[in-house]
Amino acid sequence: MVYLDMKTKEENITLIPVTKHSYAGKALNSHKALTEHGWLDIPSEGLGLWMITNWHTFDDWGATIETLTVRRLGVTKEVYSFDEGETFTLEAGEH
Numbered sequence: 001m002v003y004l005d006m007k008t009k010e011e012n013i014t015l016i017p018v019t020k021h022s023y024a025g026k027a028l029n030s031h032k033a034l035t036e037h038g039w040l041d042i043p044s045e046g047l048g049l050w051m052i053t054n055w056h057t058f059d060d061w062g063a064t065i066e067t068l069t070v071r072r073l074g075v076t077k078e079v080y081s082f083d084e085g086e087t088f089t090l091e092a093g094e095h
Contacts, residue, residue: 013079013088014041016049040070040079040088048072050079 017038037052050070058065066081068088081088 011087011089012043013090015039015085015088016041037068040068042070042079042090044090045072045077050077 015038018036037055039049039051041049050072052068053071053076054067054069056067058067064082064084066085068079068081070077070079077090078092079088079090080092
């Protein structure tokens with residue numbers, strides 16, 4: 001049996017979801033609003049929200065990883081979660 005030590009760099013990244021009743025949801029067509037992924041606030045990357053353009057989930061043998069592709073001002077980054085979207089990190093290393 002393999003045990004993984006989940007040592008994730010603690011970062012203060014906040015998920016801001018789009019809901020049908022949120023300001024962004026009302027601004028968009030309601031069907032489109034429900035297919036949007038939302039935004040991440042990443043303080044270590046400066047002011048401004050990063051739009052989530054893709055959210056991929058992988059689950060195998062009890063280990064999960066969420067890979068989010070985010071974009072802001074023409075810059076694209078990947079953000080990771082190893083606890084089903086509860087916390088996020090910019091580092092994909094060994095967790």
